[in-house]
Amino acid sequence: MNKEQKLAQQITDAVGTMDNIDNIINCMTRVRIQVIDEQKVDYAKLKSIDGVMGVVKDDRVQVVVGPGTVNKVAGYMAQSSGVKLGETIPHGTTNFKQDAEAKAAQNKSNYKSKQKHGKFNKLLKTIANIFIPLIPAFIGAGLIGGIAAVLSNLLAGGQISGAWVTQLVTVFNVIKDGMLAYLAIFTGINAAKEFGATPGLGGVIGGTTLLTGLTDKNMITNIFTGEPLQAGQGGIIGVIFAVWLLSIVEKRLHKIVPNAIDIIVTPTITLFIIGLLTIFIFMPLAGFISDGLVHIINGIIDIGGVFSGFIIGAFFLPLVMLGLHHIFTPIHIEMINQTGATYLLPIAAMAGAGQVGAALALWVRCRKNTTLRNTLKGALPVGFLGIGEPLIYGVTLPLGKPFFTACIGGGIGGAVIGGIGHIGATAIGPSGISLLPLISDHMYLGYIGGLLSAYAGGFIFTYLFGTTKAMRETDSLGDL
Numbered sequence: 001m002n003k004e005q006k007l008a009q010q011i012t013d014a015v016g017t018m019d020n021i022d023n024i025i026n027c028m029t030r031v032r033i034q035v036i037d038e039q040k041v042d043y044a045k046l047k048s049i050d051g052v053m054g055v056v057k058d059d060r061v062q063v064v065v066g067p068g069t070v071n072k073v074a075g076y077m078a079q080s081s082g083v084k085l086g087e088t089i090p091h092g093t094t095n096f097k098q099d100a101e102a103k104a105a106q107n108k109s110n111y112k113s114k115q116k117h118g119k120f121n122k123l124l125k126t127i128a129n130i131f132i133p134l135i136p137a138f139i140g141a142g143l144i145g146g147i148a149a150v151l152s153n154l155l156a157g158g159q160i161s162g163a164w165v166t167q168l169v170t171v172f173n174v175i176k177d178g179m180l181a182y183l184a185i186f187t188g189i190n191a192a193k194e195f196g197a198t199p200g201l202g203g204v205i206g207g208t209t210l211l212t213g214l215t216d217k218n219m220i221t222n223i224f225t226g227e228p229l230q231a232g233q234g235g236i237i238g239v240i241f242a243v244w245l246l247s248i249v250e251k252r253l254h255k256i257v258p259n260a261i262d263i264i265v266t267p268t269i270t271l272f273i274i275g276l277l278t279i280f281i282f283m284p285l286a287g288f289i290s291d292g293l294v295h296i297i298n299g300i301i302d303i304g305g306v307f308s309g310f311i312i313g314a315f316f317l318p319l320v321m322l323g324l325h326h327i328f329t330p331i332h333i334e335m336i337n338q339t340g341a342t343y344l345l346p347i348a349a350m351a352g353a354g355q356v357g358a359a360l361a362l363w364v365r366c367r368k369n370t371t372l373r374n375t376l377k378g379a380l381p382v383g384f385l386g387i388g389e390p391l392i393y394g395v396t397l398p399l400g401k402p403f404f405t406a407c408i409g410g411g412i413g414g415a416v417i418g419g420i421g422h423i424g425a426t427a428i429g430p431s432g433i434s435l436l437p438l439i440s441d442h443m444y445l446g447y448i449g450g451l452l453s454a455y456a457g458g459f460i461f462t463y464l465f466g467t468t469k470a471m472r473e474t475d476s477l478g479d480l
Contacts, residue, residue: 004069007051008076011063014049016040018081018089025060025086026074028263029053029067032060068262071254084193130190130240131393136378137179137186145176146385149434156427157437180389184209184232184239191240195247201267202243208278209234209242222284233283235320236393242282246274306419309347313414313454314407316351317392332428341424341440346447347414349431350454352388354409356432357458358402358466359383359391365467369474386432405466406458413454420446 001009012018015033020041022034035041038061046063047055056062065073074085081089151169154160179186188206189199211231214220219228234242253266300308332342363376372395379390396402417423424440432451439447 003051004072005076007049007065007069008073008080010049011046011052011073012077012080014042014046015061016042019091021081021089023083023086023088024074024077024081026070029070030056030062030064031070031074031077032062034060066259067264068254068257068259068266071262072259086193126194127240127398129194130187131398133190134179134186134393141176141179144172145180146382146387146432146434148172148176149386149432153427153434153437159437182207182210183389184236187236187239188243191243192247195244197243197247197250198267201246201250201270204271205242205246205274205278206239208275209239209283220279223280224284224288229279229283234278234285238278238282242274242278245277246270249273304418305421306415309350309414309416309418310411311414312344312347313350313354313417314411316348316410316414317355317388317403317407320351320388320392335424336427339424341426342428343422343424345425345428345431346423346435346439346450347417349386349435350413350417350450351407351410352383352386352391352431353413353451353454354406354411354458355388355391355396356380356383357409357455357460358396358406358462359458360455361405361459361462361466362395362399362402362471365463366472369471372471384433386434388431399471401468402462402466405461408461409454409456409458412457413450416453417446417450420449423447423450 011031011033012021015021015035016037020036022036024034025032041061043055043057046052046061051065051069052063053066054064056064078085083089148169151160151165151172155165155169184206185203186206188202188204190202191206192199192202195202209232211220211229214231221227222229250266250270253269254262257265300311332345335342335344359376359380363373363380366372375394379394383391392403396406420443422441423443423446425435425438426440427438436444436447
């Protein structure tokens with residue numbers, strides 16, 4: 001037992017053992033312990049422990065052990081509790097770690113016959129753990145954004161007018177963007193928690209991809225092409241990959257950097273290394289991918305028809321996840337400038353409709369899964385309005401199979417739009433039902449036909465192929 005482990009055990013005993021601890025967190029110098037009964041805390045014993053520099057009584061018992069040391073001590077205490085830092089510690093047993101291990105073993109045995117535990121399943125589990133805590137924020141911000149989308153499109157289409165409506169849309173969008181515009185930061189924080197890194201550092205890396213504060217006169221150059229970097233290149237998947245690397249670097253540094261300077265050296269070097277890699281390697285590589293996809297998409301558009309519609313509708317959501325959907329923006333603008341409408345946007349909108357169809361199938365197919373159905377109650381309405389993040393990150397992507405069947409549904413809807421032809425939008429706006437006011441040349445029925453086809457395609461493929469026995473019979477979302 002090293003000195004940090006010994007210190008962790010002594011602190012645990014002094015606050016009344018693990019039976020008296022609800023949860024454990026830490027800051028730069030203090031282990032912050034939420035105790036159940038403060039009367040059981042032996043403050044005199046706590047202050048006398050070798051290595052404890054001070055004790056602060058507050059809403060939590062704050063034990064000062066110093067920078068560097070605090071990460072290790074808190075980590076050992078969490079390890080003994082059987083749960084992660086910040087999580088509620090289960091009680092009713094004298095050995096929490098063994099209890100947690102036994103529970104995990106039992107769960108593994110229960111699900112082993114129902115699932116294959118490969119690398120892909122582990123990846124989906126990691127993604128689920130990152131995004132599921134964000135579901136309430138997705139739903140709340142998404143619903144507000146959906147209302148703003150409907151009002152905005154009605155304004156653009158001339159159906160309504162008024163300065164107060166415009167102001168209301170602006171306010172709603174500000175609230176919505178408090179979540180969706182900074183999703184990279186939230187993702188970075190949660191990914192850091194999942195990978196065992198410092199959450200704040202993960203948030204910084206997520207924020208780095210936003211290239212905050214840059215202007216046309218002050219840009220960061222892509223070292224491979226000489227072109228300016230674009231905010232968001234690399235997307236959410238890029239952030240998760242970068243934070244995974246960050247966790248590796250930070251853990252290695254914690255082991256080799258002396259405790260006295262760990263709080264200064266480790267985060268600085270970690271952010272320096274991963275920040276540079278993110279800006280000069282990961283984001284430019286995403287640029288290469290986007291350039292290639294632009295050529296492919298332009299070629300598909302040139303071919304036209306059902307084939308183009310299916311490909312664009314089916315592959316649009318993966319582009320969104322990679323942060324590459326912005327490559328469509330200049331295409332939309334050029335189409336509107338030349339022809340008065342973008343014929344690409346209604347096709348791309350079918351991707352979200354496929355998600356809605358998949359969600360409806362999950363609602364019907366997974367009747368016993370009340371957790372999933374409760375999530376769908378919030379995510380489905382905003383999905384109909386064209387705000388897809390709650391469904392993508394909160395439901396279909398974490399579950400795996402429904403994401404792919406939803407993409408097929410989007411492809412079917414896109415094929416219908418492409419097959420009918422000449423279905424365009426007079427401006428760039430949110431998709432789903434809320435895009436209807438912007439449909440050009442009175443092609444409303446054609447667009448509705450595409451939506452219904454995408455709904456039906458996503459529903460049928462998900463109902464038949466997009467669920468597992470565990471999804472249907474387990475009352476859970478994150479453990480599927």
